[in-house]
Amino acid sequence: MIELSNGHQFTFMAASGALGYTGKGWWWEYPLRWVKLIDPTLFTIVTKTVTLKPQKGNHPLRAVRFIKEGVVNALGLGNPGIEEIIKRIENTQLNLVISIAGTTYELLEMIEILNNLNYIKGIEINASCPNIEEDITAPRFIKGIIKNCHFIGEISHHPLILKVSPAQAYTEIAREIPGTVIEALAINSVPWDIYSNDKSPLEKFGGGGVSGKAAQDYTWKVVKELSQVSSIPVIGPSVWEYEDIAKLLELGAKAISFGSIFLVHPLRPTQLVRRFQKE
Ligand SMILES: Cc1cc2nc3c(=O)[nH]c(=O)nc-3n(C[C@H](O)[C@H](O)[C@H](O)COP(=O)(O)O)c2cc1C
Numbered sequence: 001m002i003e004l005s006n007g008h009q010f011t012f013m014a015a016s017g018a019l020g021y022t023g024k025g026w027w028w029e030y031p032l033r034w035v036k037l038i039d040p041t042l043f044t045i046v047t048k049t050v051t052l053k054p055q056k057g058n059h060p061l062r063a064v065r066f067i068k069e070g071v072v073n074a075l076g077l078g079n080p081g082i083e084e085i086i087k088r089i090e091n092t093q094l095n096l097v098i099s100i101a102g103t104t105y106e107l108l109e110m111i112e113i114l115n116n117l118n119y120i121k122g123i124e125i126n127a128s129c130p131n132i133e134e135d136i137t138a139p140r141f142i143k144g145i146i147k148n149c150h151f152i153g154e155i156s157h158h159p160l161i162l163k164v165s166p167a168q169a170y171t172e173i174a175r176e177i178p179g180t181v182i183e184a185l186a187i188n189s190v191p192w193d194i195y196s197n198d199k200s201p202l203e204k205f206g207g208g209g210v211s212g213k214a215a216q217d218y219t220w221k222v223v224k225e226l227s228q229v230s231s232i233p234v235i236g237p238s239v240w241e242y243e244d245i246a247k248l249l250e251l252g253a254k255a256i257s258f259g260s261i262f263l264v265h266p267l268r269p270t271q272l273v274r275r276f277q278k279e
Pocket of ligand 1: 215
């Protein structure tokens with residue numbers, strides 16, 4: 001379990017992108033929620049990433065592919081902008097963490113806006129989207145992440161989670177960010193070029209990011225190494241089977257997040273959490 005400085009505790013998360021912008025799921029998941037086959041109240045839910053201004057992304061029909069026990073996506077950061085998302089989530093009863101991305105200036109602007117929302121549980125800084133123009137592995141980019149964490153920590157009223165990529169110098173990041181400011185670390189999908197030498201099904205979008213069981217070798221290595229080098233709690237991703245929860249806890253994860261599994265087996269995260277709670 002992870003306990004944030006505002007007292008919010010969680011063991012299970014829905015990863016950014018899994019349950020849409022509001023935590024209620026994507027439109028095709030609504031009927032499943034109405035009959036409680038998907039129960040968002042079991043999770044602390046990270047919204048799909050939002051930016052200061054509306055942005056165009058790639059269409060899901062073109063930029064999401066199902067592979068053997070996983071997903072490749074190159075959706076990018078298309079979203080209607082933070083003001084619109086705040087309207088949609090106003091006074092939500094769900095445990096929401098807002099995922100944000102942008103330049104230093106944009107991040108600080110968004111933090112100021114989110115400071116007015118007393119009903120959210122935290123903010124996740126997405127510093128690792130594999131589908132943006134910038135090279136997220138460049139030393140300059142990594143230095144920028146560390147600097148941003150310091151700046152954001154100065155002004156945020158909400159607990160902060162930092163999301164890193166398996167392709168980044170994540171141990172360096174974990175060592176240099178202030179542990180008093182960043183209260184948990186999350187892990188993004190695996191950029192296709194470090195996952196495989198073969199051609200990506202989403203080659204035309206730059207390759208995309210791989211997630212789900214297919215990504216476990218990469219994302220779980222990050223869980224293990226981060227847990228060894230840092231005292232900041234790590235959120236373990238890429239769960240596919242019930243046993244994966246115990247394996248992640250053994251690797252050092254302090255909480256568990258469900259991402260692609262929501263897309264491939266929409267009912268499974270709810271079933272696994274209910275079973276965990278019973279046992
Ligand atoms: C369709 C899709 C959309 C996603 N969108 C975002 C996003 O907007 N922001 C983000 O930080 N991560 C996003 N992710 C990454 C997930 O939050 C998660 O970090 C990644 O899938 C690894 O976890 P998993 O193996 O459990 O799926 C997305 C993943 C998928 C499959």
